[in-house]
Amino acid sequence: MGAAARPLPTIESPQHPRPPRRIKSRSLFETDLILEALNQSFVMLRPDLQWSNPVMFVVEIGAVLTLLFIIQAIVSTSASQVPINYFIALDFWLFLTVLFANFATALAEARGKAQAESLRRTRGETPAYRLKVGDVVEEVRSTDLKQGDRVVIGAGQVIPGDGEIVEGIASVDESAITGESAPVIRDSGGDRSGVTGGTRVISDRIVVKITALPGQSFLDRMITLVEGAVRQKTPNEIALTLALSGLTLAFVIVVIPLWPMAWNAEQYMASYLGISDAVKSLGTDVPTLVALLVCLIPTTIGALLAAIGIAGMDRALQANILAKSGKAVETAGDIDTVLLDKTGTITVGNRHATKFDPVAGYTQSKLALLAALASSADETPEGKSIVTAAHAVGVGPRELSIGGSKFIAFSAQSRMSGVDLADGRCIRKGAPDAVIAFVRQREGQIPVELQPTIDAIASKGATPLVVAEDSKVAGVVTLEDILKTGMQERFERLRNMGLRTVMITGDNPLTAATIAKQAGVDDFVAEATPESKLAYIRKEQAEGKLVAMMGDGTNDAPALAQADVGLAMNSGTQAAKEAGNMVDLDSDPTKLIEVVEIGKQLLMTRGALTTFSIANDVAKYFAIVPALFAGTLPWLKGMDIMNLHSPTSAILSAVIFNALIIPALIPVALKGVRYRPLGADALLRQNLLVWGVGGVILPFIGIKLIDLIMTATHLVA
């Protein structure tokens, strides 16, 4: 073992053609969405709606206050120190700031709704055939179905509601929700008994017990959540809102005392110059102070915070993951440990025959032929893979077409299967000890090289199958787990993200260790039972780690509920879906990685825009403060390192920049800051440079540009 272990062969997984088709990913700005969002942004000016966003609420109050000042100025016709156009322009941009913020939220919501709508479209009203007592079938509308009703669904019919198959087996086209065109098999009793309303039965007939009320089905509820109708703020969002409110308060504390301070300067300058008329500066002008306040408070992040959260869930939805709450998506970013099932996630569903080791004078092709004959009627994936592998070493289908033979099926007692050919030969393949016992029973000889071959295969973590022809041992077939393509890279990526990957398998520890090593996972749980999964999650959580796992079976439910992020497969049972906090419509076990990245992106976007928002203030100060006191302390122009045209143009430029940066950053808020698994330190350094240092520098350029444009077009005096 160890270094001698040879990499397992990888083949393209047949069950999961990648990439699966996604719900139509919308371009950022579609006309219909934009129109809806525009309309909504005016509706959201209502103070009771605005109240939930303290930062923008303050801007709105400031805008209204400025409006009152304008009205007062028009009515009283009192001589102001600055032209009224300045106030009107200022107020226009203040209102625009609020509208931009509303637009960002509305656009994110509209996109979410549009995504949800495309899901919901699959869930129209359909006829249902309810099974009454005594197996009488009556036709009802799907909306009339109640929990516990049993319905019959035949080929070509649409499943009327969420439920579990209680009888029968069928292939179901779930493309309406998953986008995957290949039908899937659903049957009663097992972990694949769950069916979803809106999907279509393609073959066979099943009886389904309805488990959800109409309109209350799992997907219905999740769609409602996604739509944002009952969107709740996540813990981190609450804390950030609080921090932003605190910063807003801080700048209120800064700006309000500026009025008396500016007044003090005015008094002093009048006496210094020895003039009788009052010296006025913009520092005692309330609309200008409002403008300063609006520029300083973190409007950029305040405007985009809600949109970022909605967009996070939306991105999950685009990856065909329905998150039950924004909190689940946010938590995904914090995950420390990921539990992955071996089968289906790390390896393709079943073991494959990869090698034929003949013994006692048999040739490889002879062994392959015998093994293929023994498997010719074997419908298990292993059996099929032996036939395929034999084909690869030159065993043609003609050699396998033999009539009159009797197939011996595998049983738990015999632990072997095979075929009794018409010519009387008995070929068996199976567990080494069972086949050896079979040979001994027929008084055959066991070749000395057999045991070392078996041991060598077993020590690699593979499964040896011994093939025997009557009393002779023909050789050993190696059955190996086949790694899915690209899994090593994915685990490497997870590791770089700072996550530990744990493989869960029912295999013995030796096999588990080998596969774990080959796949590059950090740890494994061998001979896993539902209890041991749960225990592992609890152990990790006790160490303060957050755990994500994926599951589909009813026996996974406790572990899914215990995990911090439980991603249930849509193909799984209702219990599993209820227990998890996300459902993957594609039922793709590798989705956990995407979920974690979406969560990280969400947090990063918030952090980046908050940092950017605060860093912006430096430049705004340098624009506004000299302008504020130009009337009393004109030499403060020395602080105006941007050399702006005039006090009013300086203030307007800052306000306009402050407003325009919001729509400019909407794409970032909706798409998210790109996450790269570099490790925390490198990531922080990079983001600090881009959003922190960039946030300090950019507004200097932006404000100067706006000032230049306004001056060139004679918009400002």
Next chain:
Amino acid sequence: MWLFPISVIAVPALLAIPLSRYLAWVMDGHYRPTKLLKWFEDHVNSGPMNWKQYIVALLVFNTVLYFFGYLVLVLQPWAPLNPRGLGAIAPTTIFNTVISFMTNTDIQHYSGDVVFSNFSQIFFCIPMFFLSAAIGFCALTAIIRSFRSDPNVGNFFLDMWRVVFYTFLPIAFVLSLFFLASGMPMTYQSANQVNTLEPAALGTDNNNQAKQQTIVMGPLAAFVPMKMLGTNGGGFFGMNSAHPFENPNATTNFLETASMMLFPMALVLMFGRMLGRLRHSIVIFLVMLVLLVGTVGWVIYYDTLKPNPGLTSHPIARTFEIASATAPGGKRTIALPPIAGLPVDQHLGNLEGKELRFGTSAGATFAAATVDFTCGAIICEHDSLNPVAALSPFFGMWVNCIFGGKGVGMINMLLFLVIGIFVVGQMVGRTPEYLGKKIGAREVKLALIALLIHPLVILGPTGLFAAKGWGMKAESNPGPHGFSQIVYQFSSDSANNGSAFDGLGVSYGLNSNSNPAPEAVPWDIAAGFVIMFGRFIPIIAPIAMAAFLGMKKSTPFGLGTLRDDTMTFGCMLLGTVVIVGALLFLPVAALGPMAEHLGPIPFGG
């Protein structure tokens, strides 16, 4: 020139390494007290406390301290050790002074040598020096224990005992021996009447006799060590450490400057040692050191290396226009004449208000250090610093975490750190966490309360006083300079610093004073309240914050976790401190020092 500032920072920084080890050892109770000390310890130790009990104990202790201090000062006229027969102190001055000393602020609206008898100096100032300094120290210890998720945060009174008797007393005693040897007075004698060298230099009395000079003295060698070590800064004399008795020579000046840095520096490392995260505390230490070197360097550069701009700057004439309704064309022109080439030799920089016995850069170094460490003792007039140079002491008080006072400076830095991690730390794609504990809404709220109280009680009262006679009549110079005086006073109050810009008429003095400063009473009262808010809220809220954080489950460090012991983290912290500090106070900096610097000369008086 540079030798003094470099060595005076380097020596305590190096001494902080072993001292922090000792402090952690003492505060964790690893020592074995002698029988006698054990007896005392058992009697002060009222048992383990949770964080709420600790806060209550701290507040009760301060309340008792307040009444004790008030009583001592009220008793002055009747108490012994008062041969000069100093009378009752004005009530508002007592109110202000007690709060000021009790909170380690030591802003003095009075002149110690004129108003205080030796009784007051010994029984009021010296106990306050020890106890007020220990309070912040204890609070930090409680916070560390919370962060460690200890079952309880310790016992306030036992902590107090340990700090005072095992750390402050021995070091202060050694230091006082040095001072004594350097010629610092140590006497119960209150004053000497001496003939002036130049006859009748102080004029003559009614009998045409030459007036004698009264030279005040007292137990200075006992007074000064803890004044500096405890970063108290309340002077025995009005001139504070510029007085030859309070700071006899260059050696004592070095010791005084270094000793105020010793404990705050050691406490940062103690924080790391007690948490078992020394590297993290070294990063914090370095961030503070960068800020310290920056602020000290700033003052030296703009004050010691640059001449007084009032005499040389503005070599060319300038004109400015301001809007004016009555002037023709709506604009009034202000012409500023050129000022250059005045026959003044300024190659030694701005020498105004400096105590030149200690060298040219000593005053500048001390000015920056005394605010960074919230000491407040002075050896030069901050009022006379070049306007731009004065930005450094302002900045030190505004951010109030460049080492800061004992414990409280580190606590303030923790607030910046928590907010910085919360905002910036999200950029690594995880819910922000500090010491493995997730920062939630409650912690953010408490940190913000503690952080916001500072600008609130500086800017609010400044605005109020600037617009009222309280401020405008108290300032010695009108305009930006007077404005700086007001801002400085409230900044010094809220930062619990205690240094003064001077020039502000805030002294009432003795109650019998027939000619007190006209606005002394509102200043006494306002400053008293500002000090209290600036002291207790930023102690209580962080203790609560640490407690809530400590109750959380600790997440192990991973590759995806924000590391708190790297250069990147240090830069993030530095950026947070500078940007937040600058953003909150830039307007007042513009209205005060910047306007004075850029404006015409003489401007602002």
